[in-house]
Amino acid sequence: MAESPEEIYKSIRKILWIGGLLAVLTGATVGLSYVELPTHSLNLLVGMILATIKASLVALIFMHLNHEKALVYKVLAFTVAFAIALFVLFYLSFSEGLIDEGFENPTTVVEVQE
Amino acid sequence: MDIPYTVSARPDTGLYNAKVGIWLFLASEVMLFGGLFSSYIFLRVGADYPWPVHELNVTLGFINTLVLIGSSVTVLLAWASIKLRKFGAYKVYMAITILCAMTFMVIKSFEYKAKFEHYSVTLTDGTILTGHLPNGFEIEFGDVKELSLTISGKTSAVDADPVGYVLPYLKGTAPKFKTQAGVEIDLNKESFAALKTEVLAAAKAKATNSKELPSTTITLVAATPMTFSVPMSKFLARPALDAKTFTFRDGTSVEGKIINDKMTLEVDGLDVRGTPDKEKSLAFNEHYLGTAWKNAFIHQRDEAIAEFKKEFDDGKGGTSRDPKKSATQQKKLFYVHIHSATPEGHAEEGGAHKSEAHAPVEEHGAAHAGHHPEVKLERKDVQFFSNFTPKLNSYYAIYFTLTGLHGLHVIAGALVLTYFLVCDGRRLREDPEHMANRVEVGGLFWHFVDLVWIFLFPLLYLL
Numbered sequence: 001m002a003e004s005p006e007e008i009y010k011s012i013r014k015i016l017w018i019g020g021l022l023a024v025l026t027g028a029t030v031g032l033s034y035v036e037l038p039t040h041s042l043n044l045l046v047g048m049i050l051a052t053i054k055a056s057l058v059a060l061i062f063m064h065l066n067h068e069k070a071l072v073y074k075v076l077a078f079t080v081a082f083a084i085a086l087f088v089l090f091y092l093s094f095s096e097g098l099i100d101e102g103f104e105n106p107t108t109v110v111e112v113q114e
Numbered sequence: 115m116d117i118p119y120t121v122s123a124r125p126d127t128g129l130y131n132a133k134v135g136i137w138l139f140l141a142s143e144v145m146l147f148g149g150l151f152s153s154y155i156f157l158r159v160g161a162d163y164p165w166p167v168h169e170l171n172v173t174l175g176f177i178n179t180l181v182l183i184g185s186s187v188t189v190l191l192a193w194a195s196i197k198l199r200k201f202g203a204y205k206v207y208m209a210i211t212i213l214c215a216m217t218f219m220v221i222k223s224f225e226y227k228a229k230f231e232h233y234s235v236t237l238t239d240g241t242i243l244t245g246h247l248p249n250g251f252e253i254e255f256g257d258v259k260e261l262s263l264t265i266s267g268k269t270s271a272v273d274a275d276p277v278g279y280v281l282p283y284l285k286g287t288a289p290k291f292k293t294q295a296g297v298e299i300d301l302n303k304e305s306f307a308a309l310k311t312e313v314l315a316a317a318k319a320k321a322t323n324s325k326e327l328p329s330t331t332i333t334l335v336a337a338t339p340m341t342f343s344v345p346m347s348k349f350l351a352r353p354a355l356d357a358k359t360f361t362f363r364d365g366t367s368v369e370g371k372i373i374n375d376k377m378t379l380e381v382d383g384l385d386v387r388g389t390p391d392k393e394k395s396l397a398f399n400e401h402y403l404g405t406a407w408k409n410a411f412i413h414q415r416d417e418a419i420a421e422f423k424k425e426f427d428d429g430k431g432g433t434s435r436d437p438k439k440s441a442t443q444q445k446k447l448f449y450v451h452i453h454s455a456t457p458e459g460h461a462e463e464g465g466a467h468k469s470e471a472h473a474p475v476e477e478h479g480a481a482h483a484g485h486h487p488e489v490k491l492e493r494k495d496v497q498f499f500s501n502f503t504p505k506l507n508s509y510y511a512i513y514f515t516l517t518g519l520h521g522l523h524v525i526a527g528a529l530v531l532t533y534f535l536v537c538d539g540r541r542l543r544e545d546p547e548h549m550a551n552r553v554e555v556g557g558l559f560w561h562f563v564d565l566v567w568i569f570l571f572p573l574l575y576l577l
Binding site: 011069076 | 558
């Protein structure tokens with residue numbers, strides 16, 4: 001990786017800015033987690049979107065993935081594919097209508113109160 | 115023979131070898147943590163209890179996140195310094211990175227310790243009380259006149275050792291004991307060893323088969339009745355509620371009468387979400403928290419109902435949201451944080467609305483007396499209790515698994531970076547490009563560790 005000194009100096013400034021941005025985004029995640037959205041699933045979604053943005057910044061800029069060689073991208077393509085498959089499987093496992101199953105006599109153990 | 119392509123790029127891959135290696139490794143690490151995150155999802159979706167939200171110390175978690183982000187920045191600056199041949203700066207940045215790693219683990223150890231010392235007690239009616247056990251949980255029983263112990267003929271996991279397993283829990287000074295032969299002894303290591311030798315010799319003499327010696331049960335009669343105070347974990351089996359016989363972990367059994375088997379709990383939380391009849395919760399019995407706290411609970415509940423109706427008023431006499439579907443609202447209704455010894459103090463501090471992001475480490479230190487009511491729970495009312503560890507519920511199980519494995523990765527990464535800082539001085543001077551590549555590769559692993567934490571922190575602490 002033959003990067004010239006000037007490029008390195010510029011990337012140092014970029015690294016510091018991104019570090020600061022990550023700290024700010026973390027603070028935002030903490031703050032938003034205390035704001036009650038219409039459903040908790042929305043809170044989860046917002047939190048995970050923020051986490052993905054932060055992770056992308058770390059992966060692309062800190063881990064130099066924005067200008068990596070083709071082989072690394074090919075390796076990671078498998079990782080991404082399997083990770084997506086994993087999470088799709090969860091979603092499917094909770095979907096109805098795929099196989100015969102279900103509650104015949106749903107019982108409530110504890111009455112959820114007003 | 116020199117390892118090839120440590121600096122120059124391999125023609126077919128276009129990369130130096132270590133970089134290919136580390137990315138292959140990181141790809142597999144993604145699947146490792148991906149599997150554990152999957153477990154988190156399944157455990158959360160399938161949980162039959164309210165999934166804890168904001169129950170961990172958010173402040174400490176936030177600080178740890180900033181510490182890791184900072185260390186990611188410094189490890190990158192360390193790499194840049196080598197590229198610019200600023201070796202002094204490189205060493206400083208590396209040292210800061212490693213210090214950040216140690217800070218992370220130290221903070222984590224405080225968090226873990228607080229969990230080990232914090233207890234959750236589920237009563238038989240589903241009420242959960244959380245708090246601390248300032249005296250541990252011991253059963254005190256007295257009127258013990260003799261020790262009955264079994265000396266095994268062969269090496270056994272459970273072999274009598276009254277000096278190590280029984281006497282430490284005796285209250286007061288040890289009396290003299292009379293052996294079956296009528297000899298009066300002071301029971302200590304030497305006298306018991308001598309006794310054991312005697313018994314084994316007698317067993318050998320009686321043995322028909324020299325390979326397997328029979329076990330001998332002997333009785334030691336105490337000169338004066340003894341009283342013991344034994345922590346629950348020091349019994350071989352949990353004594354029944356009306357137990358008259360108690361067995362220690364070495365197999366020694368005694369007969370006695372229970373004097374006190376109450377669990378003294380310094381209460382800091384009351385959770386009636388799992389209690390069918392909340393106002394009649396066992397926790398509100400007069401000899402436990404009493405009517406004063408029951409009224410404080412009713413007051414908090416009614417206020418939360420009113421606030422909810424106001425905030426989500428749909429203008430037609432109802433609410434735009436269903437309180438039964440809001441886990442946050444259920445918690446506001448039925449989870450009481452107890453920060454003061456009396457309900458009056460609790461109301462003054464605005465108990466119900468107090469932020470949960472307090473630091474339990476400071477609060478439950480030495481100066482916690484007077485901030486929590488003390489309750490002496492009877493064993494018959496306790497269904498289950500545990501400290502905040504995997505045994506308690508699946509949330510803490512996955513919390514310790516995820517953060518524990520992540521913590522091990524932090525330690526491993528810190529060790530590698532320490533090696534680079536301390537042991538590669540020669541390589542730094544003679545082949546700085548190679549050193550830069552080593553630091554880059556180590557840094558990649560470090561960024562991955564940071565990346566995992568970026569997902570862990572919100573999932574476990576915030577959401």
